[in-house]
Amino acid sequence: MELWYTENQNDDLRFSCRVTRTLHVEKTPFQHLAVLETPCFGRVLVLDGIVQTTVWDEFMYHEMIAHVPLNTHPRPEKVLIIGGGDGGTAREVVRHPKVKSAVMVEIDERVIAVSRQYLPELSQGLDDPKLELRIEDGIEYVTKHPGEYDVILIDSPDPIGPAKGLFGRQFYEGVAAALKEDGLFVAQTESPLFNADLIAEIYRNLREIFPIVRLYLTYVPTYPGGMWSFTLASKKYDPLEVKPEDIPPLSYRYYNAEIHRAAFALPQFLQEILRRA
Ligand code: SAM
Incomplete structure (x- = not known):
């Protein structure tokens, strides 16, 4: 089954990329934190459902x-x-x-x-x-x-x-x-x-x-x-x-x-x- 990350960039716009592996997910005292492995961008750091940074860019x-x-x-x-x-x-x-x-x-x-x-x-x-x-x-x-x-x-x-x-x-x-x-x-x-x-x-x-x-x-x-x-x-x-x-x-x-x-x-x-x- 294909795994996709989708971010709601605003109410009318979504950004998606394919995920090869979910490396980490947790709820910290401050925010939801995830690290994903993706074919397009390499590893991606996500906080509260928003991309913070990717190894690619x-x-x-x-x-x-x-x-x-x-x-x-x-x-x-x-x-x-x-x-x-x-x-x-x-x-x-x-x-x-x-x-x-x-x-x-x-x-x-x-x-x-x-x-x-x-x-x-x-x-x-x-x-x-x-x-x-x-x-x-x-x-x-x-x-x-x-x-x-x-x-x-x-x-x-x-x-x-x-x-x-x-x-x-x-x-x-x-x-x-x-x-x-x-x-x-x-x-x-x-x-x-x-x-x-x-x-x-x-x-x-x-x-x-x-x-x-x-x-x-x-x-x-x-x-x-x-x-x-x-x-x-x-x-x-x-x-x-x-x-x-x-x-x-x-x-x-x-x-x-x-x-x-x-x-x-x-x-x-x-x-x-x-x-x-
Ligand atoms: N480059 C990224 C971007 O533009 O989205 C942000 C990178 S970095 C992950 C942002 C960091 O700021 C987060 O790890 C977050 O925990 C931290 N942060 C948020 N509010 C803060 C505050 N009041 N004091 C110190 N750090 C804070």
């Missing part, structure tokens, strides 16, 4: 959430990651040569344990000596660490369950306070095609808190619509001023100097969403 997300902000800051020595339990973002952060230490604050220790077991391609960075893991709510964590970080990365799921507050104005004020006086942060901010109102609200809130706010894009075929946004907010450094020589010669699969620049070129419909924000 994760590099387009993780390289872009990490290297764009890390190369915008001239000294990204102390980094905070909120969420990111699969380890993909941490893997990219710890291999950046200027990063001296990183803290990853994940609310659900089961996501980390299951990713360590089934997703070694992503979770490999979690054992790096530069990284400290903390199991707690990122919303509370930022309020307790004022002025500590050069760069903060918000690698959250969709704004539901424990992640809802990670998209709110109060949290962004906490993030601003947790940054040093020249710090910057990036958050994954969902689909420009399906979440325009949310993107506009985040942009509006951040413009009131930070002098520099810029949206940039990547492509993640297994997320709704494929086109995906990040929002970078900065107290001092502008990602558009990054020069090719500022980018360390690591082995990238998606990111490079041209992509760094091009990711900030926004299609007309998205520029209009931001203009109206």
Whole structure:
């Protein structure tokens, strides 16, 4: 009998792929957690019925959430990651040569344990000596660490369950306070095609808190619509001023100097969403 995974991306849209094997299913104290083996995407991490990441396309997300902000800051020595339990973002952060230490604050220790077991391609960075893991709510964590970080990365799921507050104005004020006086942060901010109102609200809130706010894009075929946004907010450094020589010669699969620049070129419909924000 054929096994299929089907995700309700919204009330009118479903995404399906064939599953070869269900590797893991559990209900954690925070969410429903599954890892599936699929012929199309390799292993897939699913939380509350929504694809979080796949071994096939994760590099387009993780390289872009990490290297764009890390190369915008001239000294990204102390980094905070909120969420990111699969380890993909941490893997990219710890291999950046200027990063001296990183803290990853994940609310659900089961996501980390299951990713360590089934997703070694992503979770490999979690054992790096530069990284400290903390199991707690990122919303509370930022309020307790004022002025500590050069760069903060918000690698959250969709704004539901424990992640809802990670998209709110109060949290962004906490993030601003947790940054040093020249710090910057990036958050994954969902689909420009399906979440325009949310993107506009985040942009509006951040413009009131930070002098520099810029949206940039990547492509993640297994997320709704494929086109995906990040929002970078900065107290001092502008990602558009990054020069090719500022980018360390690591082995990238998606990111490079041209992509760094091009990711900030926004299609007309998205520029209009931001203009109206
Ligand atoms: N890249 C993924 C995406 O865009 O959908 C998200 C990756 S990662 C799996 C997201 C993690 O954020 C989850 O493991 C979840 O447990 C964690 N998380 C949710 N709310 C959180 C909170 N308030 N504090 C810390 N971590 C949180």
